[in-house]
Amino acid sequence: MLVAYDDTLTRHLAGVPHVERPERVRACAIELQRRGMLGDRIDVGVASAAAIRRVHDADYVERAQRECERLDAARSSMLSTGDTDIDASSYDGALRAAGGALVALDHVVAGRRAAFALVRPPGHHAEPARGMGFCLFNNAAVAARAFIAETGEPALIADIDYHHGNGTQALVGDGLSYVSTHAMPAYPGTGAAGDNGAYGSGTLLNLPIDARGISTEGFVAVWAAALRTLAARLRPGLLVISAGYDFAAGDPVGDLGVAPAAAREIGRLAREIADDCCRGRALFVLEGGYDPATLAYCVAETIAGYEEGVAAEAADAAAIPAAQRAVLAGVAA
Numbered sequence: 001m002l003v004a005y006d007d008t009l010t011r012h013l014a015g016v017p018h019v020e021r022p023e024r025v026r027a028c029a030i031e032l033q034r035r036g037m038l039g040d041r042i043d044v045g046v047a048s049a050a051a052i053r054r055v056h057d058a059d060y061v062e063r064a065q066r067e068c069e070r071l072d073a074a075r076s077s078m079l080s081t082g083d084t085d086i087d088a089s090s091y092d093g094a095l096r097a098a099g100g101a102l103v104a105l106d107h108v109v110a111g112r113r114a115a116f117a118l119v120r121p122p123g124h125h126a127e128p129a130r131g132m133g134f135c136l137f138n139n140a141a142v143a144a145r146a147f148i149a150e151t152g153e154p155a156l157i158a159d160i161d162y163h164h165g166n167g168t169q170a171l172v173g174d175g176l177s178y179v180s181t182h183a184m185p186a187y188p189g190t191g192a193a194g195d196n197g198a199y200g201s202g203t204l205l206n207l208p209i210d211a212r213g214i215s216t217e218g219f220v221a222v223w224a225a226a227l228r229t230l231a232a233r234l235r236p237g238l239l240v241i242s243a244g245y246d247f248a249a250g251d252p253v254g255d256l257g258v259a260p261a262a263a264r265e266i267g268r269l270a271r272e273i274a275d276d277c278c279r280g281r282a283l284f285v286l287e288g289g290y291d292p293a294t295l296a297y298c299v300a301e302t303i304a305g306y307e308e309g310v311a312a313e314a315a316d317a318a319a320i321p322a323a324q325r326a327v328l329a330g331v332a333a
Contacts, residue, residue: 001303002115004104005029006043009120012093016076018085019253019290020134025120027292028299032118035300042107044100044119047142051102052095054145055138055171057129064136065091082125082132090121094136097121101143101285108238109147112280114271114306116243117143118299122287124165124242125188133188138167140242140285141176148175153237154201158227160266161244161287162254164191164206168242173200177234179226181219181247181324183256184208193327203234205331207324213257214321219247220265221315225328227269231277239278241270244287245298253290263298267305268312282306 010022032038052061064079068091071077076087097119104115123140125133144155154175159165164182169190172178182191191206198204207222214222231239245263246254274282284302289295320328 001037001040001307002104002107002113003032003038003041003118004044004100004115005041005118008096009044009093009100011089012121013076013085013087013090016085016087020121023292024289024295025118025286027296028118031296031300032303037300037303042103044096045103046095047098047102051142051146052098052137054149055128055141056126060129064094064131079131079136081130084131084134084136090136094121097123098137098139098142101139101283102146105143105147105283108281108283109151114274114282114284116284116299116303117286119286122244123285124159124161124168124244124287125163126167127170133163135167138171140240141168141171143283143285144176144238144240147238151237154234155238155240156230156234156236157240157242159242159244159287160223160247161242162246162251162256163187163244163288165242166190169195169204172204173202175201177203177230177236179205179207179230181207181209181222183211183254186211196327203230205230207327209256209324210321215319216259216262217316218319218321219256219258220262221317221320222324223266224269224312224315225317225320227273229328229332231273235277237278237281239270239274239282241266241282241284242287243284243299243302245289245295248289248294248298250294251289251291254288260294260298260301263301264305265312267302268308268310271306271309272312
């Protein structure tokens with residue numbers, strides 16, 4: 001699988017004590033190199049203003065740039081719109097994170113293949129007019145909107161992160177659909193199943209999970225049911241996975257008690273949907289996951305699962321908790 005990554009992604013918050021630290025992507029790159037998975041790698045590049053402004057208001061983009069650039073190299077601060085630490089490199093880093101998703105998308109579309117944008121800062125909490133939750137620009141949404149604008153085909157973003165992507169939900173419509181599993185109650189407090197429905201030419205499916213956790217089999221079964229149902233209904237031209245791994249057991253920020261091995265099944269499911277509905281086009285964009293070793297393992301396992309080209313293991317629908325089963329039944333009806 002193509003991987004979009006380079007060392008410029010380690011500049012944001014370098015030297016600042018923070019869970020969203022450069023070691024996250026560095027550990028992933030090392031693990032992929034160790035497994036022989038980094039041979040097909042491209043640099044990330046910088047997203048254009050036009051691409052960012054398909055998703056974010058011009059005033060917000062200018063504010064983020066201004067607030068980052070007025071910091072000197074030795075200082076960090078908080079973005080004025082939300083709980084996101086920034087330093088002098090953060091605006092450029094955010095453009096490169098979005099740029100990584102876009103350059104990966106170019107290869108996905110041209111080659112009808114899969115790619116993994118191994119980028120930071122993450123993006124799914126970034127709303128059109130504010131950054132929050134460690135996020136400045138919504139990388140997955142920037143790529144999905146670019147795809148829709150350039151091809152006229154719909155896109156589906158599937159968010160596996162522990163936290164709800166409030167920023168992505170705010171963008172549903174105009175060809176963009178979004179499905180998310182996430183802990184509730186948990187930051188940012190959004191993502192209720194009551195929000196679900198059709199929004200213009202987009203569909204929203206929230207599958208909140210009790211923050212006390214879910215079985216590994218239940219988690220995989222939820223995703224198997226959700227992806228198969230939505231893909232058959234929406235027939236998206238592109239599948240984007242907001243690949244946050246803080247659902248994994250032991251994560252210091254999330255932790256739904258799900259075994260990291262579930263990442264391989266997510267990769268297999270994504271391959272199934274991409275091949276069946278999206279002409280082989282799948283884009284993974286890194287979100288959360290705050291234990292670098294576990295994160296690196298999950299990223300590598302996701303890629304391995306996708307590249308195996310074998311069917312996902314049969315997931316026992318009985319393992320899906322009653323609350324998620326009820327939401328899925330409503331979607332399938």
